[in-house]
Amino acid sequence: MSLPVYFAPLQGYTDAVYRCAHASLFGGVEAYYTPFVRIEKDGFRRKDLRDIAPENNPGVTVVPQLIASLPDELHRLVDGIASCGYRRIDINLGCPFPILARRHKGSGILPYPEEVERLLRPLEEYDEFVFSVKMRLGWESPDESLRLLPLLESLPIRQITLHARLGRQQYKGVPDMEAFARFYEACHLPLIYNGDLVTVDDMVSVERRFPRLVGLMAGRGLLAVPWLAEAYVGKDAEVENGYERVARLHEKVFECYQAVLQGPHQLLARMASFWEYLLPEADRRLKKRVLKAHDEREYVDAVRILFLSMQEKG
Numbered sequence: 001m002s003l004p005v006y007f008a009p010l011q012g013y014t015d016a017v018y019r020c021a022h023a024s025l026f027g028g029v030e031a032y033y034t035p036f037v038r039i040e041k042d043g044f045r046r047k048d049l050r051d052i053a054p055e056n057n058p059g060v061t062v063v064p065q066l067i068a069s070l071p072d073e074l075h076r077l078v079d080g081i082a083s084c085g086y087r088r089i090d091i092n093l094g095c096p097f098p099i100l101a102r103r104h105k106g107s108g109i110l111p112y113p114e115e116v117e118r119l120l121r122p123l124e125e126y127d128e129f130v131f132s133v134k135m136r137l138g139w140e141s142p143d144e145s146l147r148l149l150p151l152l153e154s155l156p157i158r159q160i161t162l163h164a165r166l167g168r169q170q171y172k173g174v175p176d177m178e179a180f181a182r183f184y185e186a187c188h189l190p191l192i193y194n195g196d197l198v199t200v201d202d203m204v205s206v207e208r209r210f211p212r213l214v215g216l217m218a219g220r221g222l223l224a225v226p227w228l229a230e231a232y233v234g235k236d237a238e239v240e241n242g243y244e245r246v247a248r249l250h251e252k253v254f255e256c257y258q259a260v261l262q263g264p265h266q267l268l269a270r271m272a273s274f275w276e277y278l279l280p281e282a283d284r285r286l287k288k289r290v291l292k293a294h295d296e297r298e299y300v301d302a303v304r305i306l307f308l309s310m311q312e313k314g
């Protein structure tokens, strides 16, 4: 039996438009974690609330995520997310962006157990909620996550997703599997592995090495190969009509953005992120034509040619 696969949150990539389109075309994803919701000076960002609103995520199992460093912020975020109807919330202790990390948000809080306790202890007030955390090995050293573990186990945290990198690494280097193994051995909470799962073989090898895992989380691997989870769960590297379905994924996402974004410039800029990780095996020249298109017609033409070439290949 394969492990459940979760779609990692990727700010700027896996928004509601993308999640709905992906879920309607590809199987194998147990739930989609949302990019983090945060409080700014003026409160919630309307865009964040729109993104998690159930009416914008029909047919998709969504786990909303929040980021905070202070208990007051956490309360407001939990209450705001709860008012959308959710009772399952993930807390981000992994984001490495320096601006947030400097304010002890995301992985920036990991070296400070007393701040983690002050932030998360109030979760005890929400009995009917299921909370999880998504974290890194540490900011500076993997000892940080090991040191935090007894505290996390004493809190109402039901599950941990561990991205096997340090905050200060950002996305560079490779996941530290030895440090992940040490955390895995010490951890009594249900644990999900995250970091650089890009092929079915990667997923199978993590599943075999860590048999007590309760799930795998993939982000950029799924953006690159949208049928990755389906192929892993179905135990089959060959999926049916993969490229054809990616073409439909593109069409759905493009049409949704076309309806809401203002003007070709915004639209093509948004679509450029759609292409950033997608289909790394595609002909570079054809991909460049897609990214360099000056207007919608040129763009649609370039995309059609690229998908034709992929379908001929595949």
Ligand SMILES: Cc1cc2nc3c(=O)[nH]c(=O)nc-3n(C[C@H](O)[C@H](O)[C@H](O)COP(=O)(O)O)c2cc1C
Pocket: 008, 009, 010, 011, 012, 034, 035, 036, 065, 092, 094, 095, 134, 163, 171, 194, 195, 196, 197, 217, 218, 219, 220, 221
């Ligand atoms: C552009 C980008 C945005 C991300 N946004 C979030 C986020 O909002 N919340 C979060 O927990 N992780 C975020 N991550 C981290 C991913 O969820 C994931 O942990 C990381 O990319 C490693 O997994 P992967 O190798 O499967 O992509 C982001 C990563 C990238 C590259």
